Amino acid sequence: MENTPKKQSNVYVNVTKQFNKAADLMKLDPEIRKILAKTTNEITVNFPVKMDDGRIEMFTGYRVQHNNVLGPYKGGLRYHPAVDIDEVRALATWMTWKSAIINIPFGGAKGGICFDPQRYSAAEIQRITRRFTFALGCNIGPEYDIPAPDVNTNAQIMAWILDTYVSTQPPHERQACTHVITGKPVEAGGSLGRDKATGQGVVYTIEEWAKDKKFNLKGATYFVQGFGNVGSWASILMKQHGSKLIAVEDVTGAISHHDGIDPDDLNAYVLETGGVAKYSRAKPLDHKSFMSTEADIFIPAALENQITKETAFLLNVILVAEGANGPTDIEGDEILQERKIDILPDILCNAGGVVVSYFEWLQNKRSEFWDLEEVDSKLRKLLVNAYMRVRDTAEKYKTDWRTAAYIVALMRLEKVYKERGIFP
Numbered sequence: 274m275e276n277t278p279k280k281q282s283n284v285y286v287n288v289t290k291q292f293n294k295a296a297d298l299m300k301l302d303p304e305i306r307k308i309l310a311k312t313t314n315e316i317t318v319n320f321p322v323k324m325d326d327g328r329i330e331m332f333t334g335y336r337v338q339h340n341n342v343l344g345p346y347k348g349g350l351r352y353h354p355a356v357d358i359d360e361v362r363a364l365a366t367w368m369t370w371k372s373a374i375i376n377i378p379f380g381g382a383k384g385g386i387c388f389d390p391q392r393y394s395a396a397e398i399q400r401i402t403r404r405f406t407f408a409l410g411c412n413i414g415p416e417y418d419i420p421a422p423d424v425n426t427n428a429q430i431m432a433w434i435l436d437t438y439v440s441t442q443p444p445h446e447r448q449a450c451t452h453v454i455t456g457k458p459v460e461a462g463g464s465l466g467r468d469k470a471t472g473q474g475v476v477y478t479i480e481e482w483a484k485d486k487k488f489n490l491k492g493a494t495y496f497v498q499g500f501g502n503v504g505s506w507a508s509i510l511m512k513q514h515g516s517k518l519i520a521v522e523d524v525t526g527a528i529s530h531h532d533g534i535d536p537d538d539l540n541a542y543v544l545e546t547g548g549v550a551k552y553s554r555a556k557p558l559d560h561k562s563f564m565s566t567e568a569d570i571f572i573p574a575a576l577e578n579q580i581t582k583e584t585a586f587l588l589n590v591i592l593v594a595e596g597a598n599g600p601t602d603i604e605g606d607e608i609l610q611e612r613k614i615d616i617l618p619d620i621l622c623n624a625g626g627v628v629v630s631y632f633e634w635l636q637n638k639r640s641e642f643w644d645l646e647e648v649d650s651k652l653r654k655l656l657v658n659a660y661m662r663v664r665d666t667a668e669k670y671k672t673d674w675r676t677a678a679y680i681v682a683l684m685r686l687e688k689v690y691k692e693r694g695i696f697p
C-alpha cells in the first residue's frame with residue numbers, strides 16, 4: 274500500500290497543455306489531433322458495499338479508456354480519496370503515450386475508486402474491489418481492457434479482481450481469462466519481476482542518463498518522495514549502484530540522514546508500521562527542507578503536482594527522475610528547464626510497470642513462465658531503446674525531454690491512424 278502526500282490541482286489541464294505543445298512542434302495532423310485530444314470511453318459506476326458492521330456504503334468508481342488504436346486499453350486502478358474523473362482522464366491519456374513510446378501493443382486506460390483504503394478493513398477492501406469489478410462487467414476483458422496496480426492497490430487486489438471476473442464468465446471460458454488483469458501474485462499467474470518493474474525501469478533509465486552524462490552513480494546521493502511500490506523499489510535498486518539515499522517523504526512525514534538511509538531496512542520498517550515518519554535511524558524533516566535536500570537525483574514517486582512554482586525553486590539536484598505519474602506541473606516544468614535541471618519524464622521513466630505487465634499478459638496467453646533474467650533483460654532493452662528515441666527526438670526538435678517523449682508517442686499514433694484511416 275502506498276502512502277502519498279496530497280495533490281494540488283487539475284492534472285488533466287496539464288496533460289492537455291503538454292499534448293498541445295508537442296502537437297504544435299511536430300505539426301501533428303489536425304484531424305488526428307482532434308481524435309487524440311479526447312478520451313474514447315468514460316465509465317462511472319456507483320455501487321453498494323456491505324461494511325463489517327452491517328451498514329451499506331455507496332462507492333464511486335471510474336474507468337476511462339483513452340485510446341486503443343495500438344492495442345487493448347491498458348492501465349492501473351487507483352484507490353485514493355483524490356480520485357476523480359479528471360484525474361483518471363489524465364492518467365488514462367498518459368498510458369496511451371507510455372505504451373506508444375515503449376512500442377508495446379497497448380492503448381491507454383486508467384481507473385480507480387474515490388476512497389481512503391486506510392480507513393477500511395481488509396475484508397471491506399476485498400468486497401469493495403469485487404463489487405467494483407462486477408460493476409465494470411464487460412467494460413474490462415483480457416483482449417479489451419486490462420487493469421493493473423497503481424497507488425494503494427497491489428497484487429492481492431489484482432487476485433481478487435481476477436477471481437471475481439473469472440467467476441462471472443461462462444465455465445468453459447474461465448481458464449482463458451487470466452490475462453484480464455496484470456500485476457497478479459506470481460502463484461496466481463503473475464510474472465516474476467512485475468512487483469519491482471516500475472522501480473527497476475526508473476533505475477534503468479537513470480543508468481542510461483548517467484552513461485550519457487558520464488556521471489558516476491557510485492557514491493551519488495538521491496532522495497525519494499513516496500515509499501510505496503515505486504519509491505521503495507527504486508531506492509533498493511539504486512543502492513546496488515552504491516548510491517546513497519539521504520531523504521524520504523511519504524504521507525506520514527519526511528526523514529533524512531546525510532550518512533544515508535538503508536532502503537531495505539526502511540522498507541521493512543514501513544511494511545510493519547505503515548509510514549516513514551517515526552523511523553529512528555533518521556531525523557524528521559519538514560516538507561520544505563525535504564524538497565530543498567542537496568543531492569544529485571530526486572525521484573518523485575508519489576502523487577501528481579508535487580514540483581510546482583512553489584517547490585521547483587527549492588530543488589537542489591541535477592536530475593529529476595519521475596517515478597510518479599505527473600509529479601511536475603506546467604510551471605514547475607518550466608522552472609526546472611530554466612534552471613537546467615535534467616528531467617526523465619514520467620511517460621518514459623516509469624513505463625517499466627506497464628512493460629512487465631505486457632510480459633505478464635504474453636506469458637498468460639502463451640501459457641509460459643519466464644525467468645527473472647529474461648524479464649529484466651527484455652525490460653531493459655525496451656526501455657533503453659525508448660530512452661534513445663526520446664533523447665534523439667529532443668536533439669532533433671531542440672526541445673525538452675517531456676515534449677520529445679510526447680512527439681515519439683504522437684508520431685507512432687499518427688502513422689497508425691494514417692495507415693488505418695477512420696471508419697467508415
Ligand code: GLU
Pocket residue numbers: 347348349350419420421422423424455598623624626627628630
Ligand atoms: N499503474 C502503472 C502505471 O501507471 C502500471 C500500469 C500497467 O501495468 O498497466 O504505469
